[in-house]
Amino acid sequence: MQEGSGNYYNPQSIEPKWQKYWDENNTFQVQEGTNKAKFYALDMFPYPSGAGLHVGHPEGYTATDIVSRYKRMRGYNVLHPMGWDAFGLPAEQHALDTGEHPRDITVTNINNFRRQIKSLGFSYDWDREISTTDPAYYKWTQWIFLQLYKKGLAYVAEVPVNWCPALGTVLANEEVIDGKSERGGHPVIRKPMRQWILKITEYAERLLEDLEELDWSESIKDMQRNWIGKSTGAEARFAIEAEAGTAEELTVFTTRPDTLFGASYCVLAPEHELVERIVSTEQQAAVKAYQEQAARKSDLERTDLAKDKSGVFTGAYAINPVNGAKLPIWIADYVLAGYGTGAIMAVPGHDQRDWEFAKKFDLPIIEVIEGGDVTKEAYTGDGPHIRSGLLDGLNNEQAIATMIDWLEKNGKGAGKVTYRLRDWLFSRQRYWGEPIPILHLEDGTMKPVPEDQLPLLLPDVDEIKPSGTGESPLANVTDWVNTVDPESGQPARRETNTMPQWAGSCWYYLRFIDPHNDDALCSTEKQKEWLPVDLYIGGAEHAVLHLLYARFWHKVLYDLGVVSTKEPFHKLVNQGMILGENMEKMSKSRGNVINPDEIVSEFGADTLRMYEMFMGPLEATKPWNASGVEGTYRFLSRVWRLFIGDNGELNPKIQEYASSVPFERVWHRTIKKVTDDFEHLRFNTAISQLMIFVNEAYKQESLPKEAMEHFVQLLSPLAPHVAEELWSRLGYKETITYVPWPTYDESLTVDNEVEIVVQISGKIVDRIQIPSDMEQEEMQRVAMEVEKVKAALDGKTVRKVIAVKGKLVNIVAN
RNA sequence: GCCGGUGUGGCGGAAUGGCAGACGCGACGGACUCAAAAUCCGUUUCCCGCAAGGGAGUGGAGGUUCAAGUCCUCUCACCGGUACCA
Incomplete structure (x- = not known):
């Protein structure tokens, strides 16, 4: 880099200048009430970690920013916001380690993230910045929870969960990797605990069906x-013969x-409630031992050891409803x-x-479908049924229909659809999350905190420490936990579980639409104006959970009339991962992490x-x-020198009139291709x-000013700072942001x-120049006249x- | 195992069924310079050949077509998801 003259490409002076300009002029503030068409471009908002921005973040953010800037120039009213998914375990872990309050850590981290993001010149409307940890925000997260509760979609259950003693918390299945916690790699065991669960399974069919209308990649769908794992089949009921009697039925x-x-036999899961009631005296000890052994294993260990099947006979029998x-x-x-x-x-x-x-x-192996050899392996294909009474001779499809019909007519079962999707374990035994607004009354009943008392604030505490009982640290805050039901005056205990990080990110795209509304999470009119999100870009790691949970909440809000679209995100794109220079995933331990701050400063x-x-x-x-990176920098420097001479003046080759025909082609083609x-x-x-x-422009004797202006516009979504600077040097006083996008003339492309x-039997023989509009017949005639063709065709x-x-x-x- | 994706020069990658390798990186050569950097201009898929020219080529094997990186069948490798879901 040169020093001195100030006429060379110098991003360090250009970029802060234009960032300041955009800030001071509110350039990207959304104008409400225009008659422009809307465009909502959304990034997956980040968790503001202590590590700061990673080069993976700006990839997706740049893509949405380019589209946002492009759409503004195309006359759209663009909503392009940014915020913080700031509740979560890392801040709490850090607090446990250092004694710092998670709120303070979070504020520090957000400030750092905001600084980094702003340094990249994204065109966010910062007036709409939100944080999930802000009480004005989580008030509405809690409100949505209460709506779920009132609709019967939130319930409490004693369920075996992944208990991690080291973290003092329960983890969701997706947070457990190889039997260890995703964060920290601590051992995880199964333990029954009282948990809040959301009934996402009630929406399984709609979540599946509505995928069809979305513009998402087929792989994510x-x-x-x-x-969701839909499977269609039947339930069948078997009578039971056990020592204890025959009153029970097995479905x-x-x-x-x-x-x-x-x-030829039936199998129950070891945890099945029937087991205790049907087990014979003789088998009791063996069954109990097996159950205990199974309970000690995590889900993963159970499947890991799957190669070798294990099990125990209960001493009871089921009676096959079709043949006794x-x-x-x-x-x-x-x-x-x-x-x-x-x-x-x-x-x-x-x-x-x-x-x-x-x-x-x-155990006996009975062949009932012909086509395989059941002494060697199970036959799962199609074929005529045998030894199957009313099904004999039928193929699979017919036999399935016939049997379901029989079960229904004889009261032994019915057709049934099952989903692999499980209900959503929603509670966390943590401090740093949204408190669940539920009161446990002295008489043992539960009731929601009245909506007009939201937000239910997280209590301030001097020190966060695990309760030790498996409850969240909130259990220690006696002043907060012990309260009174405002309606009945009864003593009550607050729910000490908090919500998972997914909660805040389930609906943030709605808050961006109306971020300062105190009366509703989002006004009806504004929601109608802006939904759905037109473009949503983020990492593929959220392909299933975040997107499924957000879709679920959206559908609940749709049923409540809060939103008027069935789906939140119309088009979804996952940006790919950026690997280190050694082709490996970037990580501190591999020493291949690129810090965006360093790239920006250099x-x-x-x-x-x-x-x-x-x-x-x-x-x-x-x-x-x-x-x-250097190559790209070289390109931008080259662009700079194309416009600005060593003397700091505009390149004199840039003139009002002049143009060459070949350059005009490149010019119009460029507009077409970039658009x-x-x-x-x-x-x-x-x-x-x-x-x-x-490259072409460098070869020209003179450059038409209009072409060069168009070029700056085309460049501006990608490299907005240098584009603004060149635009002003071209003599314009206003930002380039809203200058209408250039159009091209097709005939000039x-x-x-x-x-x-010219090919003979597919092999290239010669190349010839012809007018581009020459008709096919004429082309054939001309080709036949080519010397090399004549020679090659001889004989x-x-x-x-x-x-x-x-x-x-x-x-x-x- | 199942589902999805990707395989193209030394590297990142381009190519509505119609000239494979755009553009960039790297490398090489030239100009400028006392010299270097920077910059500008060129060359650069591989093999044979001094050259003219010839041959091969998009993971592999077949196929469809006048024509295949692109469509079809089989197969291999890598990446992602999922995993006893009845």
């Missing part, structure tokens, strides 16, 4: 479909009711308590898991933004490359085209003459000639 879920005649066969009832941990009815009928002939179990414990924000967009397709995973690429988020190829323009290829017969306008002529001959 598929991940959600798999997570199983199966997707293959057609194989009912092939059932007496089937032994076993318990085994390959049957999961949480899915279906927690019990199965085992058909070893036609289910591989049952087959393995039957082999191990020497090369400027415009270079960082542009480089990240130039690396490759937005959705691809791609490695960082320091030389690539089209921005519409499709293909920023890497848009940048290539801008580079082509600059095509050449008069093109080089086409051959022409079978066919294909001409593609403006591209090629292919002569098929032999």
